Amino acid sequence: xxxxxxxxxxxxxxxxxxxxxxxxxxxxxxxxxxxxxxxxxxxxxxxxxxxxxxxxxxxxxxxxxxxxxxxxxxxxxxxxxxxxxxxxxxxxxxxxxxxxxxxxxxxxxxxxxxxxxxxxxxxxxxxxxxxxxxxxxxxxxxxxxxxxxxxxxxxxxxxxxxxxxxxxxxxxxxxxxxxxxxxxxxxxxxxxxxxxxxxxxxxxxxxxxxxxxxxxxxxxxxxxxxxxxxxxxxxxxxxxxxxxxxxxxxxxxxxxxxxxxxxxxxxxxxxxxxxxxxxxxxxxxxxxxxxxxxxxxxxxxxxxxxxxxxxxxxxxxxxxxxxxxxxxxxxxxxxxxxxxxxxxxxxxxxxxxxxxxxxxxxxxxxxxxxxxxxxxxxxxxxxxxxxxxxxxxxxxxxxxxxxxxxxxxxxxxxxxxxxxxxxxxxxxxxxxxxxxxxxxxxxxxxxxxxxxxxxxxxxxxxxxxxxxxxxxxxxxxxxxxxxxxxxxxxxxxxxxxxxxxxxxxxxxxxxxxxxxxxxxxxxxxxxxxxxxxxxxxxxxxxxxxxxxxxxxxxxxxxxxxxxxxxxxxxxxxxxxxxxxxxxxxxxxxxxxxxxxxxxxxxxxxxxxxxxxxxxxxxxxxxxxxxxxxxxxxxxxxxxxxxxxxxxxxxxxxxxxxxxxxxxxxxxxxxxxxxxxxxxxxxxxxxxxxxxxxxxxxxxxxxxxxxxxxxxxxxxx
Numbered sequence: 001x002x003x004x005x006x007x008x009x010x011x012x013x014x015x016x017x018x019x020x021x022x023x024x025x026x027x028x029x030x031x032x033x034x035x036x037x038x039x040x041x042x043x044x045x046x047x048x049x050x051x052x053x054x055x056x057x058x059x060x061x062x063x064x065x066x067x068x069x070x071x072x073x074x075x076x077x078x079x080x081x082x083x084x085x086x087x088x089x090x091x092x093x094x095x096x097x098x099x100x101x102x103x104x105x106x107x108x109x110x111x112x113x114x115x116x117x118x119x120x121x122x123x124x125x126x127x128x129x130x131x132x133x134x135x136x137x138x139x140x141x142x143x144x145x146x147x148x149x150x151x152x153x154x155x156x157x158x159x160x161x162x163x164x165x166x167x168x169x170x171x172x173x174x175x176x177x178x179x180x181x182x183x184x185x186x187x188x189x190x191x192x193x194x195x196x197x198x199x200x201x202x203x204x205x206x207x208x209x210x211x212x213x214x215x216x217x218x219x220x221x222x223x224x225x226x227x228x229x230x231x232x233x234x235x236x237x238x239x240x241x242x243x244x245x246x247x248x249x250x251x252x253x254x255x256x257x258x259x260x261x262x263x264x265x266x267x268x269x270x271x272x273x274x275x276x277x278x279x280x281x282x283x284x285x286x287x288x289x290x291x292x293x294x295x296x297x298x299x300x301x302x303x304x305x306x307x308x309x310x311x312x313x314x315x316x317x318x319x320x321x322x323x324x325x326x327x328x329x330x331x332x333x334x335x336x337x338x339x340x341x342x343x344x345x346x347x348x349x350x351x352x353x354x355x356x357x358x359x360x361x362x363x364x365x366x367x368x369x370x371x372x373x374x375x376x377x378x379x380x381x382x383x384x385x386x387x388x389x390x391x392x393x394x395x396x397x398x399x400x401x402x403x404x405x406x407x408x409x410x411x412x413x414x415x416x417x418x419x420x421x422x423x424x425x426x427x428x429x430x431x432x433x434x435x436x437x438x439x440x441x442x443x444x445x446x447x448x449x450x451x452x453x454x455x456x457x458x459x460x461x462x463x464x465x466x467x468x469x470x471x472x473x474x475x476x477x478x479x480x481x482x483x484x485x486x487x488x489x490x491x492x493x494x495x496x497x498x499x500x501x502x503x504x505x506x507x508x509x510x511x512x513x514x515x516x517x518x519x520x521x522x523x524x525x526x527x528x529x530x531x532x533x534x535x536x537x538x539x540x541x542x543x544x545x546x547x548x549x550x551x552x553x554x555x556x557x558x559x560x561x562x563x564x565x566x567x568x569x570x571x572x573x574x575x576x577x578x579x580x581x582x583x584x585x586x587x588x589x590x591x592x593x594x595x596x597x598x599x600x601x602x603x604x605x606x607x608x609x610x611x612x613x614x615x616x617x618x619x620x621x622x623x624x625x626x627x628x629x630x631x632x633x634x635x636x637x638x639x640x641x642x643x644x645x646x647x648x649x650x651x652x653x654x655x656x657x658x659x660x661x662x663x664x665x666x667x668x669x670x671x672x673x674x675x676x677x678x679x680x681x682x683x684x685x686x687x688x689x690x691x692x693x694x695x696x697x698x699x700x701x702x703x704x705x706x707x708x709x710x711x712x713x714x715x716x
Contacts, residue, residue: 026074026572026574027571027572027602027603027605028558028571028572028573028574028575028592028600028601028602028605029574029600029601029602030072030574030600031354031355031357031591031599031600031601032322032348032357032597032599033303033304033320033321033324033596033597033598034320034321035061035070035071035072035304035320036059036072036304037303037304037322037324037575037577037596037597037598038055038056038059038304038574038575038576038577039055039056039287039301039303039304039576040053040054040055040059040061040287040288040300040301040302040304040305040306041054041055041056041080041081041083041123041287041300042054042055042081042082042083042084042287043084043288043289043290043298043299043300043306044084044085044086044290045067045290045291045292045296045297045298046086046088046089046292047089047292048066048292048293048296049063049064049065049066050062050063050064050086050089051063051066051067051290051292051298052084052086052092052108053070053084053288053298053300053306054081054082054083054084054094054096055080055081055304056081056575056576057078057080057556057573057574057575057576058075058076058077058078058079058080058081058096059072059075059081059574060072060073060074060075060081060084060094060108060111061073061306062108066292066296066308066310067298067306067308067319068308068319069319070306070319073107073108073109075094075102075108075111076111077096077102077111078572079096079097079098079100080096081094081095081096081100081102082095082097082121082122082123083095083096083122083123083124083125083135084125085125085126085127085133087127087129087130087148088130089107090104090105090106090107091104091105091130091148092104092107092108093114093125093127093133093149094111094125095116095122095123095124095135095137096121096122097121097122098119098120098121098698098700099116099117099118099119099120099121099122099707100113100116100122100707101113101114101115101116101122101152102114103148103149103150112705113705113706113707114149114150114151114152115152115702115707116135116143116152117143117152117154118137118141118143118154119658119662119698119700119709120138120139120141120662121137121138122135122136122137122141122143123136123137123138123162123163123164123165124136124137124164124165124166124176125166126166126167126168126174127168128168128169128170129171130148131145131146131147131148132144132145132146132168132171133145133148133149133168134166134168134174134176134190135152136163136164136165136166136176136178137162137163138162138163138662139160139161139162139662140157140158140160140161140163141154141157141163142154142155142157142163142166142176142190142193143155144189155190155191155193156193157184157193158184158193158195159176159178159182159184159193159195161178161179161180161182162178162203163176163177163178163182163184164177164178164179164203164204164205164206165177165178165204165205165206165207166207167207167208167209167215169209169211169212170212171189172186172187172188172189173185173186173187173212173230174186174189174190175207175209175215176193176207177198177204177205177207177217177219178203178204179203179204180201180203181198181199181200181201181202181203181204181219182198182204183195183196183197183198183204183207183217183234185230185231196231196232196234197234198217198225198234199225199234200219200223200225200236202219202220202221202223203220203244204218204223204225205218205219205220205244205245205246206218206219206245206246206247206248206258206288207248208248208249208250208256209250210250210251210252210253212230213227213228213229213230214226214227214228214250214253215227215230215231215250216248216250216256216272217234217248218239218245218246218247218248218258218260219244219245220244220245221242221244222239222240222241222242222243222245222260223236223239223245224236224237224238224239224245224258224272224275225237226271226272237273237275238274238275239258239266239275240266240275240277241260241264241266241277243260243261243262244260245259245260245264245266246259246285246286246287246288247259247260247287247288247289247290247299248289249289249290249291249297251293251294252294253271254268254269254270254271255267255268255269255294255312256268256271256272257291257297257313258275258289259280259286259287259288259299259301260285260286261286262283262284262285263280263281263282263283263284263286263301264277264280264286265277265278265280265286265289265299265313265316266278267312267313278313278314278316279315279316280299280307280316281307281316281317281318282299282301282305282307282316282318284302284303285301285302286299286300286301286302286305286307287300287301287302288300288301294312295309295310295312296309296310297309297312297313299316303320303324304320304324304596305318305320306318306319306320307319322357323342323346323348323357323359323597324596324597325342325343325344325346325596325597326342326343326367326580326594326595326596326597327340327341327342327343327346327348327580327581327593327594327595327597327598327599328342328343328367328368328369328370328580328581328593329341329342329368329369329370329371329381329580329581329593330371330582330583330591330592330593331371331372331373331379331583332373332583332585332591333374333375333585334376334585335353335585335586335589336350336351336352336353337349337351337373337376337394338350338353338354338583338585339371339373339379339381339395340357340371340581340591340593340599341362341368341369341370341371341381341383342368342593342597343368344365344366344367345362345363345364345365345366345367345368345383346359346362346368347359347360347361347362347371347381347395347398348360348599349394349395351394353601354591354599354601357599360396360398361398362381362389362398363400364383364387364389366383366384366387367383367384368381368382368383368387368389369382369383369384369408369409369410369411370382370383370409370410370411370412370451371412372412372413372414372420374414374416374417375417376394377391377392377393377394378390378391378392378434379391380401380412380414380420380422381398381412382409382410382411382412382422382424383408383409384408384409385406385408386403386404386405386406386407386408386409386424387400387403387409388400388401388402388403388409388422388435389401390434390435401435401436401438402437402438403422403429403438404438404440405424405427405429405440407424407426407427408424408425408448409422409424409425409429410424410425410448410449410450410451411423411424411449411450411452411462412452413452413453413454413460415454415456415457415458415460415475416457417434418431418432418433418434419431419432419457419475419476420434420435421441421452421454421460421476422438422452423449423451423452423462423464424448424449425448425449426446426447426448426449427440427449428440428441428443428449428452428462428470428476428479429441430476430477441476441477441478441479442478442479443462443470443479444470444479444480444481445464445468445470445481447464447466447468448464448465449462449463449464449465449468450463450465450489450490450491450492451463451491451492451493452493453493453494453495453501454495455495455496455497455498456498457475458472458473458474458475459471459472459473459495459498459516460472460476461482461493461495461501461503461517462479462493463490463491463492463493463503463505464489464490465489465490466487466488466489467484467485467486467487467488467490467505468484468490469481469482469483469484469490469503469517469520470482471516471517482517482518482520483519483520484503484511485511485520485522486505486509486511486522488505488506488507488509489505489506490503490504490505490506490509491504491505491506491530491531491532491533492504492505492531492532492533492534493534494534494535494536494542496536496538496539496542498516499513499514499515499516500512500513500514500539500564501513501516501517502534502536502565503520504532504533504534504546505531506530506531507528507529507530508526508527508528508529508530509522509525509531510522510523510524510525510531510544510565510568511523512565523565523566523568524567524568524627524628525544525559526568526570526625526626526627526628526629527546527557527559527570527629528548528630528713529546529547529548529554529555529557530546530547530549530578531544531545531546531557531559532545532546532578532579532580532581532594533545533546533579533580533581533582534582535582535583535584535590537584537587537606538587539564540562540563540564541560541561541562541587541606542561542564542606543558543559543561543571543582543584543590543605543606544558544559544560544568544582545557545558545559545573545579545580545581545592545594546559546578546579547576547577547578547579547580547594547595548578549578554576555575555576555577555578555579555594555595556573556574556575556576556577556578556579556594557570557573557578557579558570558571558572558579558592559571560605560606562606570625571605573592573600574600575598575600577594577595577596577598578594578595579592579593579594579595579598579600580593580594580595581594587606588604589601589602589603589604590602590605590606620646620648621645621646621647621648621651621701621703621706621708622645622646622708623643623644623645623699623700623701623708623709623710624643624644624645624646624710625710626641626642626643626644626682626710626712627641627642628641629641629713630712630713630714631682631684631713631714631715632715632716633683633691633714633715633716639683640681640682640683640684641681641682641684641712642679642680642681643655643668643679643680643681643682643699644677644678644679644680645677645678646676646677646678647673647674647675647676647678647703648675649675650672650674650675651672651673651704652671652672652703652704653669653671653672653673653701653702653703654667654669654670654700654701654702654703655667655668655669655680655699655701655702656699656700656702657682657686657697657698657699657712658697658698658699658700659692659695659697659698660695660696660697660698665686665687665692665697666682666685666686666687667687668680668682668699682699682712684714691716692714693714693716694714694715694716695713695714696711696712696713696714697711697712697713697714698710698711698712699712
């Protein structure tokens with residue numbers, strides 16, 4: 001349905017978190033992969049039964065049967081969670097970006113936010129007992145608690161490096177590791193920290209000790225270091241790999257397991273002198289490893305990867321279920337029967353409204369980019385290399401059709417059982433016999449076309465690169481160019497009737513017509529992310545999905561409107577995976593598909609209850625995305641952006657602006673306020689009234705028991 005493009009990764013983070021039970025149930029639920037598909041960053045195997053894992057989009061997983069099955073618990077946070085530590089089965093703490101610290105005393109059923117006193121990202125966490133623990137993070141940050149995480153004290157680490165992991169040996173002794181080969185150690189509970197000579201300048205990522213003297217550190221380029229004297233000396237060991245090693249579990253004086261990039265798992269049974277590679281069955285980046293004992297271990301990583309062993313790693317079982325190829329197109333014939341297609345010839349089919357998805361044999365490894373079913377049995381899929389596949393038996397068999405082209409085919413639509421249109425790179429194909437013969441149709445453009453949609457059997461619209469929009473009024477026999485007024489790539493189009501349609505594309509582009517495309521008007525999306533698909537259930541109620549492949553932390557975009565696009569609002573998807581397809585089998589049921597096999601399902605995703613609560617009685621503390629975003633300033637034309645927030649009860653609160661260094665640059669609100677919904681404008685200036693430089697800033701709403709942060713882009 002949409003083009004697949006490769007991008008570089010640039011990480012900026014927007015955070016939102018608070019008390020889980022004060023937030024509504026997550027609207028979108030994972031259907032593939034299971035238990036979920038967000039990147040996982042840390043795991044703790046507490047004992048033979050209890051295990052915990054955390055990751056992107058505030059994800060927290062719990063297992064009570066040794067990692068065989070996992071339950072998602074709602075943290076109430078959209079923050080990237082980087083570290084987890086439970087002192088017993090019910091009491092635990094998770095940490096993450098922008099100073100996130102969340103606590104639970106009932107196994108993750110409820111969460112409360114602790115004030116970290118910083119907006120820096122936190123990654124490492126270690127506790128000695130139920131009360132004493134430490135957290136490490138960005139720019140040398142080390143925090144310490146002596147009351148189980150209720151309050152935290154910033155310590156002077158003497159370092160400005162990223163401290164990516166920390167280990168507390170006892171109440172006094174702790175070791176932190178990080179960038180540029182940094183290793184620092186304290187023997188007085190963190191009052192003073194002493195640098196140690198690691199003998200390397202590579203990034204050190206994980207540290208584990210079995211006693212005050214014996215420990216290991218792992219990092220990039222296959223680095224493994226070992227000490228037997230508390231870190232006075234560190235000895236480099238030969239891991240046998242140059243891949244980054246990211247997770248470490250030091251089980252006893254002889255036994256250790258490390259995990260890293262490309263599914264690597266290594267095991268030593270002689271204190272690290274030799275390392276043997278274990279077959280993980282995974283190819284993803286593995287971020288963390290934890291063993292409950294010498295035999296029972298867990299590893300987690302990207303795309304929701306969870307691996308489990310019960311024999312010390314001789315065998316690893318992949319506990320994440322489902323396909324994880326990028327999914328492009330989605331089509332349902334009714335509420336139960338649907339199909340999604342994606343890379344490497346992936347075709348998944350459900351006959352029970354997504355409870356289970358079954359892999360079908362497409363007979364190809366070409367990427368499939370769109371799919372269209374005219375009924376439960378008959379469907380067509382299109383993809384790379386001019387590929388056209390057709391099924392008449394619900395996908396039990398897919399047969400190749402002749403396209404007479406090797407161009408990429410991106411979109412397909414049928415007006416009846418046998419009449420269809422396919423669009424692709426510089427071409428339009430048409431059939432009037434169910435695809436037995438496909439004929440090339442002349443059009444007014446040579447641009448790549450990415451999607452086609454028909455409002456009725458005669459009137460259809462196709463969109464593509466550089467703002468091209470084509471219109472047919474004769475069932476696709478001829479096409480005429482329309483004026484979009486923009487040069488951005490357009491990825492998707494949807495008409496709710498013959499006159500009213502919406503087009504979406506790159507850099508947050510949304511266009512709307514009410515006259516069949518004679519005129520197109522730009523709508524405000526308040527995002528610069530790419531918008532890949534659109535679907536309307538009425539002329540007024542619609543949804544858009546997308547993402548930002550250049551920003552690994554900001555995908556999973558979902559926008560919705562209840563007024564025909566006059567306003568578009570953000571909806572939490574529960575993932576940062578880019579979403580490429582959206583489909584409503586009924587007005588009350590939606591499915592979205594995207595990166596890494598993501599399939600999400602939502603019941604009633606667009607309803608009156610989706611909108612913010614009336615100002616008279618908000619039911620939660622909540623910070624909304626500012627609008628417009630970015631805030632575009634001109635010295636000759638001052639402008640502002642509006643920040644809205646909700647208070648469900650009277651509270652002392654602060655609304656502040658921070659730069660990317662974590663420095664507060666503007667305080668917008670600092671006072672007691674009654675329950676209600678509030679709007680406040682920010683003009684892009686600091687407390688001194690000076691205009692700030694262009695760039696990314698963060699605005700944070702804070703009360704005694706609630707913290708939520710979002711990102712704003714300032715452009716001059």
